[in-house]
Amino acid sequence: xxxxxxxxxxxxxxxxxxxxxxxxxxxxxxxxxxxxxxxxxxxxxxxxxxxxxxxxxxxxxxxxxxxxxxxxxxxxxxxxxxxxxxxxxxxxxxxxxxxxxxxxxxxxxxxxxxxxxxxxxxxxxxxxxxxxxxxxxxxxxxxxxxxxxxxxxxxxxxxxxxxxxxxxxxxxxxxxxxxxxxxxxxxxxxxxxxxxxxxxxxxxxxxxxxxxxxxxxxxxxxxxxxxxxxxxxxxxxxxxxxxxxxxxxxxxxxxxxxxxxxxxxxxxxxxxxxxxxxxxxxxxxxxxxxxxxxxxxxxxxxxxxxx
Amino acid sequence: xxxxxxxxxxxxxxxxxxxxxxxxxxxxxxxxxxxxxxxxxxxxxxxxxxxxxxxxxxxxxxxxxxxxxxxxxxxxxxxxxxxxxxxxxxxxxxxxxxxxxxxxxxxxxxxxxxxxxxxxxxxxxxxxxxxxxxxxxxxxxxxxxxxxxxxxxxxxxxxxxxxxxxxxxxxxxxxxxxxxxxxxxxxxxxxxxxxxxxxxxxxxxxxxxxxxxxxxxxxxxxxxxxxxxxxxxxxxxxxxxxxxxxxxxxxxxxxxxxxxxxxxxxxxxxxxxxxxxxxxxxxxxxxxxxxxxxxxxxxxxxxxxxx
Numbered sequence: 001x002x003x004x005x006x007x008x009x010x011x012x013x014x015x016x017x018x019x020x021x022x023x024x025x026x027x028x029x030x031x032x033x034x035x036x037x038x039x040x041x042x043x044x045x046x047x048x049x050x051x052x053x054x055x056x057x058x059x060x061x062x063x064x065x066x067x068x069x070x071x072x073x074x075x076x077x078x079x080x081x082x083x084x085x086x087x088x089x090x091x092x093x094x095x096x097x098x099x100x101x102x103x104x105x106x107x108x109x110x111x112x113x114x115x116x117x118x119x120x121x122x123x124x125x126x127x128x129x130x131x132x133x134x135x136x137x138x139x140x141x142x143x144x145x146x147x148x149x150x151x152x153x154x155x156x157x158x159x160x161x162x163x164x165x166x167x168x169x170x171x172x173x174x175x176x177x178x179x180x181x182x183x184x185x186x187x188x189x190x191x192x193x194x195x196x197x198x199x200x201x202x203x204x205x206x207x208x209x210x211x212x213x214x215x216x217x218x219x220x221x222x223x224x225x226x227x228x229x230x231x232x233x234x235x236x237x238x239x240x241x242x243x244x245x246x247x248x249x250x251x252x253x254x255x256x257x258x259x260x261x262x263x264x265x266x267x268x269x270x271x272x273x274x275x276x277x278x279x280x281x282x283x284x285x286x287x288x289x290x291x292x293x294x295x296x297x298x299x300x301x302x303x304x305x306x307x
Numbered sequence: 308x309x310x311x312x313x314x315x316x317x318x319x320x321x322x323x324x325x326x327x328x329x330x331x332x333x334x335x336x337x338x339x340x341x342x343x344x345x346x347x348x349x350x351x352x353x354x355x356x357x358x359x360x361x362x363x364x365x366x367x368x369x370x371x372x373x374x375x376x377x378x379x380x381x382x383x384x385x386x387x388x389x390x391x392x393x394x395x396x397x398x399x400x401x402x403x404x405x406x407x408x409x410x411x412x413x414x415x416x417x418x419x420x421x422x423x424x425x426x427x428x429x430x431x432x433x434x435x436x437x438x439x440x441x442x443x444x445x446x447x448x449x450x451x452x453x454x455x456x457x458x459x460x461x462x463x464x465x466x467x468x469x470x471x472x473x474x475x476x477x478x479x480x481x482x483x484x485x486x487x488x489x490x491x492x493x494x495x496x497x498x499x500x501x502x503x504x505x506x507x508x509x510x511x512x513x514x515x516x517x518x519x520x521x522x523x524x525x526x527x528x529x530x531x532x533x534x535x536x537x538x539x540x541x542x543x544x545x546x547x548x549x550x551x552x553x554x555x556x557x558x559x560x561x562x563x564x565x566x567x568x569x570x571x572x573x574x575x576x577x578x579x580x581x582x583x584x585x586x587x588x589x590x591x592x593x594x595x596x597x598x599x600x601x602x603x604x605x606x607x608x609x610x611x612x613x614x
Contacts, residue, residue: 202512205509229490260613306608
């Protein structure tokens with residue numbers, strides 16, 4: 001099965017206690033695509049500027065990611081600069097230059113139209129909705145968002161949520177979207193907005209899946225995938241998008257979307273997020289093997305296995 | 308097997324978004340004892356004042372907790388007042404009146420001396436050490452501490468750590484004790500201070516066990532017990548002490564301290580903490596059944612069970 005993902009492809013300058021990197025390849029669609037590419041075919045819809053060259057293309061090509069939907073526009077690519085010096089769990093943003101991304105009009109190649117899986121990464125909900133409507137054949141649609149859209153573009157976001165099967169956001173976003181500090185109550189309120197399943201990402205503590213009905217998703221009760229306590233966290237950038245890529249990529253690789261498949265997908269999401277943070281930017285995600293991924297899946301299983 | 312626990316028996320006035328309670332029975336040794344009492348015999352060493360009367364005694368007696376080590380002194384019992392109005396994960400302390408607890412000199416009844424399990428709840432490390440040395444027959448010794456002792460009584464605390472098998476503290480305390488923000492590195496540094504096993508409590512995200520050697524504790528790798536996402540958190544007071552009581556009480560009920568027993572003990576700790584927060588003070592802990600406890604244990608197992 002193939003996933004089409006729409007989102008940002010960007011350059012990031014990042015500072016963490018482990019060091020600094022200038023203008024490394026980043027963006028939600030980049031992390032998502034690389035993570036998902038270990039499980040299934042991935043097709044990207046994005047826009048980049050003149051600064052996106054052969055080196056960056058080679059990263060996608062090495063993972064056989066379909067780039068026909070990456071539009072090249074005159075100008076510079078989306079640029080983000082941030083640091084995690086005080087707190088590895090929360091980035092301090094120093095610069096966000098939308099550049100060509102500011103006028104992004106997603107264009108869907110005909111070759112993408114048979115994708116059965118669609119991922120709407122964190123972009124303007126108006127664009128998310130447009131892409132979703134242009135791809136009615138997608139049978140499982142998942143998406144992400146962020147505090148900016150929740151606060152200032154709520155109505156557009158609510159329209160997107162109606163068309164989502166799975167929403168993946170973090171604790172703070174869940175509480176903000178629902179206006180409720182209790183995570184379980186907040187999750188129920190978000191599920192009432194449309195998605196059949198809500199995956200709340202807890203950073204270093206893993207993620208929890210909630211769902212509307214017993215027949216959907218992971219089963220009748222919430223399901224928690226742990227995260228491995230990591231010796232070395234070099235750079236948290238992209239961990240959440242890598243979680244989404246591992247989660248959705250694994251689902252797209254499955255013949256049947258059983259509750260057990262959703263639970264394993266949660267673990268694969270945690271696994272891919274845990275690799276990403278071990279190196280700067282996409283460094284670690286570029287050079288994994290499926291064997292390394294499955295070995296870590298085994299570690300995660302052991303981490304909470306009772307007997 | 309019997310546990311002897313030394314710690315505070317107190318009165319707490321608590322305010323949370325769910326309401327307010329004046330002078331309810333509290334204290335680390337109280338929460339610990341009640342939680343452990345569902346698994347094994349419990350013997351308490353503490354000091355109380357004139358305000359500790361028949362109603363309070365009845366709470367311990369109903370759970371068959373041995374009170375011969377509770378000294379009655381002239382004056383008032385330890386009193387704590389706190390609120391959780393902004394943040395359910397962190398108490399704001401409004402008053403701490405040590406009262407008779409300020410001159411606490413633990414006295415160990417002869418009838419306690421065959422206890423094979425000893426729990427040193429959060430008190431002055433000088434007293435923790437004295438009790439540990441007076442009970443050399445204890446074959447498993449666990450303890451707790453807090454930021455105050457870590458910061459201002461470090462040398463005395465380091466002496467206690469040398470004699471501990473298991474230290475149970477939270478994330479912040481672990482990082483503070485080690486002077487390292489990375490939890491895995493901090494855990495290793497704490498284990499180098501003496502304890503064979505470190506249980507780091509993550510509040511609503513469960514707890515992780517680390518240990519020095521593969522032959523100790525839960526096995527060769529860290530082990531994480533999840534916490535159930537709770538619909539209603541009424542009052543977080545005592546959750547950590549209840550975790551410790553469930554954890555240590557379950558261990559004391561086991562014939563052999565196998566790695567599997569330690570892993571199950573982590574889950575029972577999480578289970579007892581999850582009950583405590585559902586009501587104010589010790590209300591929920593006073594009226595559980597072993598069946599309710601084991602049912603919730605089953606829910607926690609399912610929460611992260613893959614297949």
